[in-house]
Amino acid sequence: MASISTQSLDFTVTHRGNSYPVSLCPDATVDQLQSTLEELTSVPRANQKLLYKGKKSALREGDALAAAGFKTGLKVQMLGSTAEELGEMKQVEGEHQRRERIMKERALKPQAKVRSTASPSSSAALQFRFHEIVPLPHLPSPESARALLARLASDPAIVHVMQQHRFAVGTLTELAPHEQPHLLGLNVNAGQAIKLRLRTDAYDGFRTYKEVRRVLCHELTHNVWGDHDNNFKELNSQLNREVAGFERSAAEGAHQLRSSTGAYEPLEADAHMGHVLGGSSTGAAQDSREERRRRMLEATMSRLRREEEELEQSCGTAGPAADQQS
Known part of the structure; x- marks a missing residue:
C-alpha cells in the first residue's frame, strides 16, 4: 500500500500589503483554505480571489490544495473586500x-x-x-x-x-x-x-x-x-x-460660453459685483482680481x-x- 505524505504545505498569502503564513495538509481542500483566510483577513469566502503561479483553472471548494497547484514556498495574492x-x-x-x-x-x-x-x-x-x-x-x-x-x-x-x-x-x-x-x-x-x-x-x-x-x-x-x-x-x-x-464657472454661478476657447466664463454682470455700499469699485481692485485669475489659470495649465x-x-x-x- 502506497504511503500518503503527511508533510504540510507551507506557503504565504498576501492581502493589501500584509503577509499571512499558511500551513495545511496537502489533502486539505480549497474550502478549508478559504475558511482559514476568512479568519485571518475578515474577507468572506465569496469575496476571495486567489492569484498564484501555476493556477490552471477556477478553484472549486472541494479541490485538494495539492491538486490545485499549491506547494510549499508558493506565494499567493488574495483580492477581496471585507x-x-x-x-x-x-x-x-x-x-x-x-x-x-x-x-x-x-x-x-x-x-x-x-x-x-x-x-x-x-x-x-x-x-x-x-x-x-x-x-x-x-x-x-x-x-x-x-x-x-x-x-x-x-x-x-x-x-x-x-x-x-x-x-x-x-x-x-x-x-x-x-x-x-x-x-x-x-x-x-x-x-x-x-x-x-x-x-x-x-x-x-x-x-x-x-x-x-x-x-x-x-x-x-x-x-x-x-x-x-x-x-x-x-x-x-x-x-x-x-x-x-466649466467647473470654475459652475462654482461661481451664472456663466456664458466664450466662442474663442469653448470654455465657460462668468457673465459680465457678475464680474462687477464688487461694489461697497456708499462707494464704488476701483479699476485697481478689478485688475487685481483678473490678475489673480490669470495667474491661477497659468499655474493650472502648467501643471496639466x-x-x-x-x-x-x-x-x-x-x-x-x-x-x-x-
Missing part, C-alpha cells in the same frame, strides 16, 4: 448616486442667467455620450467600479465636452492593473471603447476621481488624433481648459502640461491615424 468595507462602499455609492441625480436634474433645468452660443439638442445628448458602461466582473467590488464609471459618464463637464466636440464612445470600461500594469488608459478604434485604470496597483482601493478624469480627457482626444503629436496636444489642452473652465507628459508614457493608444488605434 464585509464591513462592502457595507461602507454601498453607503458611498448611494451618496454618489444621490449627488449625480441632483447634478443631472440641475443640468437639465434651464438656467435663467445662462447665455450660450450653442444649446445641445436632445438628439445630440443621446448621440454624443458613452453608450455602455462595463466594469470588469472578475475584479473586486465591480459595483464600486460601475459607480465610478457612471460618475465619469454623467460628469457635467465631460458631458459638455463630448457634446461640444461631438464625441461618441461605444463602451466605457476599466483596465485591470495586473493585466496591463504599464497602462493608465486605452482608446480602441477611435471611440469604439475607452478603457481606464480605476484601481490602485494593490487592488486596495480606487485612484482619485480627478486623476481618472484627466486620463479620460486624454483618451477622448484619441477619438480624433492617434499619435501624441502637436495636433493631439493642442486638442487635449483645449479639453482640459474646457473642463476646468506636466501631468500630460507623464500620462503619454502610460497611454496604450498610438498610431498614424485614429482608425488604426488598438
Whole structure:
C-alpha cells in the first residue's frame, strides 16, 4: 500500500500589503483554505480571489490544495473586500448616486442667467455620450467600479465636452492593473471603447476621481488624433481648459460660453459685483482680481502640461491615424 505524505504545505498569502503564513495538509481542500483566510483577513469566502503561479483553472471548494497547484514556498495574492468595507462602499455609492441625480436634474433645468452660443439638442445628448458602461466582473467590488464609471459618464463637464466636440464612445470600461500594469488608459478604434485604470496597483482601493478624469480627457482626444503629436496636444489642452473652465464657472454661478476657447466664463454682470455700499469699485481692485485669475489659470495649465507628459508614457493608444488605434 502506497504511503500518503503527511508533510504540510507551507506557503504565504498576501492581502493589501500584509503577509499571512499558511500551513495545511496537502489533502486539505480549497474550502478549508478559504475558511482559514476568512479568519485571518475578515474577507468572506465569496469575496476571495486567489492569484498564484501555476493556477490552471477556477478553484472549486472541494479541490485538494495539492491538486490545485499549491506547494510549499508558493506565494499567493488574495483580492477581496471585507464585509464591513462592502457595507461602507454601498453607503458611498448611494451618496454618489444621490449627488449625480441632483447634478443631472440641475443640468437639465434651464438656467435663467445662462447665455450660450450653442444649446445641445436632445438628439445630440443621446448621440454624443458613452453608450455602455462595463466594469470588469472578475475584479473586486465591480459595483464600486460601475459607480465610478457612471460618475465619469454623467460628469457635467465631460458631458459638455463630448457634446461640444461631438464625441461618441461605444463602451466605457476599466483596465485591470495586473493585466496591463504599464497602462493608465486605452482608446480602441477611435471611440469604439475607452478603457481606464480605476484601481490602485494593490487592488486596495480606487485612484482619485480627478486623476481618472484627466486620463479620460486624454483618451477622448484619441477619438480624433492617434499619435501624441502637436495636433493631439493642442486638442487635449483645449479639453482640459474646457473642463476646468466649466467647473470654475459652475462654482461661481451664472456663466456664458466664450466662442474663442469653448470654455465657460462668468457673465459680465457678475464680474462687477464688487461694489461697497456708499462707494464704488476701483479699476485697481478689478485688475487685481483678473490678475489673480490669470495667474491661477497659468499655474493650472502648467501643471496639466506636466501631468500630460507623464500620462503619454502610460497611454496604450498610438498610431498614424485614429482608425488604426488598438
